[in-house]
Amino acid sequence: MTEENKKKPNPIDIHVGSRVRLRRNMLGMSQEKLGENLGITFQQIQKYEKGTNRVGASRLQAIASILSVPVAFFFEDAPGQEPVGNRGFAEDASMAFAVEFCGSPEGLQLNRAFVKIADVKVRRRIIDLVKSLSAEDAD
Numbered sequence: 001m002t003e004e005n006k007k008k009p010n011p012i013d014i015h016v017g018s019r020v021r022l023r024r025n026m027l028g029m030s031q032e033k034l035g036e037n038l039g040i041t042f043q044q045i046q047k048y049e050k051g052t053n054r055v056g057a058s059r060l061q062a063i064a065s066i067l068s069v070p071v072a073f074f075f076e077d078a079p080g081q082e083p084v085g086n087r088g089f090a091e092d093a094s095m096a097f098a099v100e101f102c103g104s105p106e107g108l109q110l111n112r113a114f115v116k117i118a119d120v121k122v123r124r125r126i127i128d129l130v131k132s133l134s135a136e137d138a139d
């Protein structure tokens with residue numbers, strides 16, 4: 001391995017780390033809390049999430065258990081992977097967008113607040129409002 005490649009994280013490690021961060025954020029769990037559950041520091045969690053440090057198999061299994069997802073979750077849509085099932089291109093792009101949005105701070109805040117709204121009619125009105133606001137921006 002060349003000196004340059006040693007310093008650059010592997011794309012799979014980066015992807016796995018981003019999926020750990022996504023799921024942890026979806027649950028509202030801090031890096032510190034995940035680290036405590038694993039018996040490691042939050043700095044180590046940061047390194048995993050950036051892809052700087054590779055997550056070992058047993059550690060990945062423990063993370064999956066704590067975050068209540070199957071290990072396969074961390075590899076979904078990984079670079080160089082064949083698409084699973086008979087999904088079309090539009091669905092793949094849509095799913096990637098949804099995952100990216102839910103991983104953003106704004107997406108997480110919006111999602112958490114939205115699911116707390118019990119009234120279906122109110123949720124529909126909020127969707128209509130957001131659609132009308134986005135249509136105004138398009139003009």
